[in-house]
Amino acid sequence: MWTLVKIEWIKTFRRWRTYIGFATIGFFLPLFFVAMKLSGGEFILNSPALKSIQENFIVIGNIFNGMFVSRMLMNTLFVHIPLLVVLVPGDILAGEAASGTIRTILTRPPSRLAVITSKIILSLFYTALLLIFMALLSLTVGYFLFGLGDLVVLKNGILIFTLQEALWRFALAYALAIVAMSVIAAVAFLFSVMVSNAIGPIVGSIVVLIIFLIITASPIPAFESIRPYLFTTYTDVWEKAFSDPIPWTIIGKYVGVLVFYSTALFGLSAFIFQRKDILS
Amino acid sequence: MNSKRPSGNSVHSFPRPEEALIETAHLKKSFKNNIAVSDLNLSVFKGDVFGFLGPNGAGKSTTIRMLLGLIHPTNGAIRLFGKPFPKFRRESLLKIGALVEKPDFYSYLSARKNLEILGKLSGGVPKSRIDEVLKIVKLQNRGDNPVKTYSQGMKQRLGIAQAILNHPDLVILDEPSIGLDPEGMKEVRELIRSISSRGVTVFLSSHLLHEVEQICTRMAIIHRGEILVQGYVSELLQGGKTILTIRTPETTRAQSLLQASELVQGMELQNEVLKIQINYAEIPKINAMLVQAGIRVFELTPTTSLEDFYLSILKQAEDVDTRKN
Numbered sequence: 001m002w003t004l005v006k007i008e009w010i011k012t013f014r015r016w017r018t019y020i021g022f023a024t025i026g027f028f029l030p031l032f033f034v035a036m037k038l039s040g041g042e043f044i045l046n047s048p049a050l051k052s053i054q055e056n057f058i059v060i061g062n063i064f065n066g067m068f069v070s071r072m073l074m075n076t077l078f079v080h081i082p083l084l085v086v087l088v089p090g091d092i093l094a095g096e097a098a099s100g101t102i103r104t105i106l107t108r109p110p111s112r113l114a115v116i117t118s119k120i121i122l123s124l125f126y127t128a129l130l131l132i133f134m135a136l137l138s139l140t141v142g143y144f145l146f147g148l149g150d151l152v153v154l155k156n157g158i159l160i161f162t163l164q165e166a167l168w169r170f171a172l173a174y175a176l177a178i179v180a181m182s183v184i185a186a187v188a189f190l191f192s193v194m195v196s197n198a199i200g201p202i203v204g205s206i207v208v209l210i211i212f213l214i215i216t217a218s219p220i221p222a223f224e225s226i227r228p229y230l231f232t233t234y235t236d237v238w239e240k241a242f243s244d245p246i247p248w249t250i251i252g253k254y255v256g257v258l259v260f261y262s263t264a265l266f267g268l269s270a271f272i273f274q275r276k277d278i279l280s
Numbered sequence: 281m282n283s284k285r286p287s288g289n290s291v292h293s294f295p296r297p298e299e300a301l302i303e304t305a306h307l308k309k310s311f312k313n314n315i316a317v318s319d320l321n322l323s324v325f326k327g328d329v330f331g332f333l334g335p336n337g338a339g340k341s342t343t344i345r346m347l348l349g350l351i352h353p354t355n356g357a358i359r360l361f362g363k364p365f366p367k368f369r370r371e372s373l374l375k376i377g378a379l380v381e382k383p384d385f386y387s388y389l390s391a392r393k394n395l396e397i398l399g400k401l402s403g404g405v406p407k408s409r410i411d412e413v414l415k416i417v418k419l420q421n422r423g424d425n426p427v428k429t430y431s432q433g434m435k436q437r438l439g440i441a442q443a444i445l446n447h448p449d450l451v452i453l454d455e456p457s458i459g460l461d462p463e464g465m466k467e468v469r470e471l472i473r474s475i476s477s478r479g480v481t482v483f484l485s486s487h488l489l490h491e492v493e494q495i496c497t498r499m500a501i502i503h504r505g506e507i508l509v510q511g512y513v514s515e516l517l518q519g520g521k522t523i524l525t526i527r528t529p530e531t532t533r534a535q536s537l538l539q540a541s542e543l544v545q546g547m548e549l550q551n552e553v554l555k556i557q558i559n560y561a562e563i564p565k566i567n568a569m570l571v572q573a574g575i576r577v578f579e580l581t582p583t584t585s586l587e588d589f590y591l592s593i594l595k596q597a598e599d600v601d602t603r604k605n
Contacts, residue, residue, distance in 0.1 A: 003400055100381075110401055
């Protein structure tokens with residue numbers, strides 16, 4: 001299995017397409033931070049809530065620091081990150097079917113189950129790597145442009161976390177985000193098993209995501225009964241890392257549902273792949 | 281799986297199932313309402329260079345894909361190396377090298393890297409073996425270039441290289457000459473001969489009759505998913521119809537005489553040359569008939585090409601189909 005995963009690693013990371021996600025984050029994230037720096041953050045610091053904090057609390061360092069901007073970025077980007085996450089899982093099997101290399105692989109001794117398992121592992125690995133890259137870049141750029149300090153969170157009131165606490169909450173938030181994004185990766189992967197072109201799974205999974213997000217966010221009462229069954233209801237689990245106290249029970253439930261979705265979708269993909277006739 | 285002789289008009293008896301590397305029994309594959317392969321009984325023996333002939337859409341690729349586990353049969357059974365497939369899939373595929381339809385590789389990787397990856401999937405190969413197969417297919421100087429820079433012929437050769445990479449006992453090649461120029465086709469034929477000379481059994485699917493005629497020892501013809509004949513190429517051709525070319529200044533008389541004969545199964549006149557279709561064994565009788573009638577004969581040339589044989593077999597099958605409908 002380890003050999004198959006290594007082979008998937010070579011195939012994936014020797015293609016420029018794999019780096020689109022990293023390049024997009026690598027370009028957009030510093031741009032976002034620089035734009036914030038140029039604006040001086042005044043439009044945020046002058047908001048009534050933050051003004052009140054500065055007047056009534058002793059905050060160590062600057063409120064408008066790297067931690068604060070990094071969390072803003074998480075809020076802004078997490079709607080768009082799935083578009084980058086699906087690039088590799090959506091292509092990982094469909095791309096091989098389109099190029100015909102799937103025939104070459106499957107006429108070799110490893111079983112279909114071993115082949116698809118290695119691809120699932122690689123898809124999860126890519127998803128995690130993309131988010132870890134985003135986390136590290138965000139904190140690094142934030143540190144150099146704004147410095148680090150206490151984190152102020154405006155959420156059902158005002159929460160202030162010390163730098164040390166804020167850092168581990170960031171780590172927890174990104175870990176939870178990886179779990180959430182793994183479901184998106186699994187949706188793209190399922191599409192990838194079913195079709196033989198690279199674009200279909202990417203577009204398909206984005207369409208599913210948009211529809212689910214609309215239903216999740218929509219206040220229409222008729223959607224209430226189906227909302228608990230949509231994975232998008234649980235993908236904002238990362239935000240819970242910035243609540244106080246941390247709602248571990250809710251996080252546990254959300255993670256459980258998300259892991260169930262990932263497992264079910266990857267399992268279904270493996271089932272379909274095992275039974276599929278390779279006609280490409 | 282039974283060990284009986286395969287069905288079809290096989291002419292040679294070879295009850296040696298212990299040596300069969302490929303055996304299928306009543307193999308069937310249908311896609312919704314379309315039957316791609318029907319009741320296919322095939323036997324390929326150790327040491328064969330087996331030609332699998334048939335027109336486009338006859339079921340050749342579907343059969344090969346079933347033999348390699350790419351397609352699941354609707355019915356029937358497969359034995360590879362005497363063991364049921366896919367039950368012993370891994371064991372069988374360790375001994376098989378295959379090129380299914382066009383050779384597809386990771387185009388952004390070099391030939392060497394592609395071979396390294398495929399070698400690892402089959403348990404690993406030393407670097408020296410990669411160099412060796414690249415040399416065999418004459419790609420040693422281009423091994424480090426990305427495959428996307430390769431011509432069709434080079435990709436085809438690389439396809440054969442990956443098929444023989446792990447020292448297989450059986451090589452399955454599906455249309456290996458497709459898209460190649462005459463020089464490329466010749467190179468592929470030479471490669472197949474060279475593989476076979478090392479004791480490797482070759483299963484070659486093709487619709488290029490001269491290719492099969494030149495390199496195959498045994499063959500089967502598949503049409504609309506069914507095997508029409510299988511056996512040794514030489515024996516099948518001998519038992520088949522022969523085209524007899526007759527040169528005579530008295531074509532009209534010869535034509536009337538032969539038309540009346542039951543021995544003649546087909547006739548046409550081209551540029552004052554008469555061509556008749558008969559069984560090879562009947563040639564002396566035709567000769568005698570013409571001489572006895574006082575017809576001066578300048579030339580009698582029998583030709584039994586695979587092309588004639590193939591076309592006559594297909595025509596018979598189509599006639600049967602027409603009658604059924």
